[in-house]
Each structure stands twice: as structure tokens, then as C-alpha cells.
Amino acid sequence: MQEFNIPKTGAEFEKNFEQIKPLMNETQAYYESSRCLFCYDAPCISACPTHIDIPLFIRQINSTNVLGAAKTIYDSNYFGFACGKICPTEVLCEGACVYNLQEVKPIEIGRLQSFATSRAIRENKKFYQAGKPNGKKVAILGAGPAGISCACELRQLGYEVEIFEAKEKPSGLTIYGVAPYKITNQEALDEMDYLENMFGYKTKYNSPIKTKEDFNKLEKEYDAIFLAIGLGHTSTLGIKGEDLENCTGAVEFIAELRMNHEKVSVGRKVIVLGGGNTAMDAASESARMGAEEVILAYRRSKEEMGAYNFEYELAKSVGVEGMFNVSPLEITGNGKVEGVKFIKTKTENGKLENIRGSEFIEGCDMVIKATGQMKQTDILKNISGISLDDKGIVIVDRKTHQTSNPKFFSAGDIITGGEEVVNAVADATTAAGCIHSYLNGSL
Ligand code: SF4
Numbered sequence: 001m002q003e004f005n006i007p008k009t010g011a012e013f014e015k016n017f018e019q020i021k022p023l024m025n026e027t028q029a030y031y032e033s034s035r036c037l038f039c040y041d042a043p044c045i046s047a048c049p050t051h052i053d054i055p056l057f058i059r060q061i062n063s064t065n066v067l068g069a070a071k072t073i074y075d076s077n078y079f080g081f082a083c084g085k086i087c088p089t090e091v092l093c094e095g096a097c098v099y100n101l102q103e104v105k106p107i108e109i110g111r112l113q114s115f116a117t118s119r120a121i122r123e124n125k126k127f128y129q130a131g132k133p134n135g136k137k138v139a140i141l142g143a144g145p146a147g148i149s150c151a152c153e154l155r156q157l158g159y160e161v162e163i164f165e166a167k168e169k170p171s172g173l174t175i176y177g178v179a180p181y182k183i184t185n186q187e188a189l190d191e192m193d194y195l196e197n198m199f200g201y202k203t204k205y206n207s208p209i210k211t212k213e214d215f216n217k218l219e220k221e222y223d224a225i226f227l228a229i230g231l232g233h234t235s236t237l238g239i240k241g242e243d244l245e246n247c248t249g250a251v252e253f254i255a256e257l258r259m260n261h262e263k264v265s266v267g268r269k270v271i272v273l274g275g276g277n278t279a280m281d282a283a284s285e286s287a288r289m290g291a292e293e294v295i296l297a298y299r300r301s302k303e304e305m306g307a308y309n310f311e312y313e314l315a316k317s318v319g320v321e322g323m324f325n326v327s328p329l330e331i332t333g334n335g336k337v338e339g340v341k342f343i344k345t346k347t348e349n350g351k352l353e354n355i356r357g358s359e360f361i362e363g364c365d366m367v368i369k370a371t372g373q374m375k376q377t378d379i380l381k382n383i384s385g386i387s388l389d390d391k392g393i394v395i396v397d398r399k400t401h402q403t404s405n406p407k408f409f410s411a412g413d414i415i416t417g418g419e420e421v422v423n424a425v426a427d428a429t430t431a432a433g434c435i436h437s438y439l440n441g442s443l
Pocket residue numbers: 035036037038039042043044045054055058096097098099107109
């Protein structure tokens with residue numbers, strides 16, 4: 001188990017948050033690529049939501065055609081570098097690699113992918129260019145994986161594309177929501193600069209589109225609008241004490257850590273509420289920020305956690321302890337967090353039940369709630385003719401990504417409720433093609 005001191009300098013922060021998938025050097029990439037069996041009907045390709053031709057790019061790396069490999073990757077996935085670093089490859093391409101059947105370590109596809117694409121980014125290799133202007137304009141709301149992927153695709157088809165981003169930086173979750181040991185800010189932004197330079201879309205930062213007037217104006221000025229604004233703040237639990245000092249949401253905690261880590265301090269004992277991948281990230285990050293004790297508290301059993309097993313193992317490797325079948329009743333404290341009052345739970349006939357009389361207080365001085373994100377319904381309800389389901393998810397035709405207002409298309413977390421970056425990239429690329437069909441009358 002690794003132990004961490006509180007990072008006091010940028011260098012100490014970087015050390016505590018060392019990349020778990022560091023970039024390969026040429027020798028490592030050559031050696032690793034030579035292990036690939038270049039399978040016929042390769043299972044790794046079907047396991048990738050963007051269907052990158054993995055054996056082809058690995059073969060290209062192995063024959064020293066690294067830029068060719070990068071192009072193969074970008075042909076299928078505009079976030080080729082970021083996905084190599086942050087995708088849960090353990091359950092996608094690498095999880096499907098045939099080597100697993102022989103209990104041999106699968107090919108490190110993600111690291112090979114980042115190796116090849118980092119070369120293209122570094123050399124600013126322009127594989128694509130904007131198409132001949134077709135006189136039509138598309139507005140994209142959100143500069144995250146879905147918004148940027150849609151922009152890249154539409155630019156190649158000749159559309160003028162303007163992206164409106166509420167925050168001050170592009171790449172969405174990649175920079176605001178992913179743990180810093182998966183990808184650095186610089187790496188994420190370098191890929192964004194590379195894409196923006198190559199495709200020539202325009203991005204307006206700190207420019208949220210929120211009101212009815214904003215949306216009406218967009219509808220008048222643009223031929224189509226692509227909604228990719230993702231999800232909002234951490235959902236509230238509706239229990240007493242959530243407003244105490246040192247009780248925060250995981251999404252806000254991770255964003256602050258990514259943007260201003262020098263301003264972030266964690267408690268000596270942190271309780272993270274939740275059992276998803278964001279909870280694992282927040283728990284690991286608390287340990288790496290120097291918390292002496294980190295407890296991950298989940299209301300159901302370990303087996304029922306939504307998090308990938310490898311994420312839980314990663315959290316455990318830095319000292320995080322799991323506490324299962326406990327449901328929070330109250331966050332206790334006087335002005336500041338002092339503990340969490342839990343009740344024990346059990347599952348009876350598939351239903352989660354509290355065990356009467358089993359309440360207890362676990363002391364702590366910080367609580368991080370990783371209990372899901374709110375939908376941005378207050379914004380979405382200002383779009384005329386758009387339909388949301390009862391959970392606040394934007395309803396789209398799943399094939400075309402068109403909403404009930406024909407001018408609006410959508411992809412990413414606002415239509416899925418929260419998936420991986422790679423799923424947003426895949427869906428947004430499809431959606432761009434459908435916007436094109438709509439605007440040329442063939443949808
Ligand atoms: Fe190579 Fe593994 Fe994919 Fe086969 S399954 S092509 S060995 S990466």
C-alpha cells in the first residue's frame with residue numbers, strides 16, 4: 001500500500017499524482033507492439049465503442065510508421081490521445097484481447113494509442129482539413145468530447161462551426177472530471193489545440209447559453225444546433241448536514257483539484273459516499289492529497305458497486321477502505337463536518353432495507369458525496385419543442401440523435417445520463433453525420 005504526504009509544491013503534487021499509464025518510449029512501444037498477434041476478426045476492435053482498427057495501428061507502430069498509426073486512430077476517434085489514457089481499457093479493448101484467454105498480460109493498447117497520437121500532436125501533423133465551405137452554420141453547445149468530436153466531423157463536411165462553452169477550457173470531463181493521475185491538464189489541452197488548429201472551428205469560452213432568448217437567437221442564426229452540455233453539479237442527498245463546511249460534491253472536488261490543486265486541502269479522515277467510478281477517483285485523490293484515512297461508504301454490497309473492479313483495486317492500493325451496506329442518514333457537525341450518521345442495510349427479496357436500530361456515527365472531518373450528477377433541466381427547459389424524460393434526460397431518436405425540435409441534435413451525457421468519454425465521441429461522430437443528412441435533406 002502506498003502512502004502519501006500532503007503535497008506542498010507542484011512537484012510533490014505531480015509525484016503523488018504520477019500517471020498510471022505513462023507515455024511509452026520508442027523501445028517500449030516497439031517491444032509491446034511486437035507482442036500483438038494481429039488477430040483476424042480482432043475482438044479488441046469490436047470492444048472499442050469507436051471501433052479503432054487496433055491491429056492495424058499496432059502493426060504500423062511496429063513497422064515504425066508511428067504517424068500512420070496515429071492517423072488510423074484519429075480516423076475513428078478524435079480523442080485518440082485522451083482515450084488512450086483515460087478509457088477503462090481494462091474492460092474494453094484490453095479486456096477483450098485474446099491474451100487474456102491464455103492468462104497472459106493483454107497488449108497495452110491504450111498506452112500504444114497514446115504513444116502514436118502524442119507524436120502527431122507534437123509534430124502538429126495535419127491529417128485532415130476543413131471541407132469546402134457549404135454556406136451552412138452549426139452551433140455546438142459544450143466543448144467536451146461530444147461537442148469537439150461533432151465539430152471536427154462537421155468542419156470536414158464544410159460547415160462553419162461555432163462552439164459555446166460555459167467553462168474556460170475545452171475537453172469537458174477529460175480536464176474537469178477525470179482523476180489527475182490518468183491524464184495531465186497539459187496533455188488534454190495539447191490535443192484540444194491540435195484539433196482546433198487542424199479543423200478551424202471557433203470556440204467561445206465562458207459563454208453559457210442558458211435563457212429562452214439565447215436559444216431563440218441561436219435558432220435564428222444557425223442552421224442546426226448540437227447540444228452537448230453534459231451533466232451539472234453533484235446531486236443532493238436530501239439529508240441534514242450537507243451544507244456543513246468540508247462537505248463537498250465529488251464533481252466539484254475533482255474539478256477544483258484539476259484547476260487549482262494548490263488551493264485544495266483534504267481532511268485527516270475523509271468519507272466518500274458512493275460506489276461508482278467517480279467515488280473511486282475521489283477516494284484515491286483524497287489519499288494522494290495526504291488524508292490519513294479514507295473510507296468509501298456504499299449503501300449496498302461490494303459486489304453491487306457500479307465502479308469497475310480495477311478502479312476499486314486502484315483505490316485500495318493507496319489505502320482506501322471500503323465500508324459496505326451503510327446508508328447515510330445525516331452529516332453531523334457544528335459548522336464543520338464531524339462525522340456521518342449511518343444506518344446499516346441489507347437486501348431482502350431484491351429490495352434494499354435499513355436495519356432498524358443499527359445506526360452509528362463514523363467520525364471524520366471531510367465528506368465527499370459521489371452520488372450522481374444533476375441534469376441541467378433548468379437550461380434545457382428553455383429550448384422550445386424539446387422533450388425530456390422523467391429523469392431530465394434529453395429524448396432523441398437513437399439512430400439520428402435528433403431531438404423533438406428538428407433543428408436540435410444531441411449526444412453525450414445529456415442523452416445517456418453519464419457514460420465514458422469514448423462513448424460520447426462515438427455518438428457525436430454519428431450525430432454529425434445525421435446533422436449533415438438533415439441539412440442536405442436526406443435524413
Ligand atoms: Fe492484438 Fe490483442 Fe487485438 Fe489480438 S486481441 S489484435 S493480440 S491487441
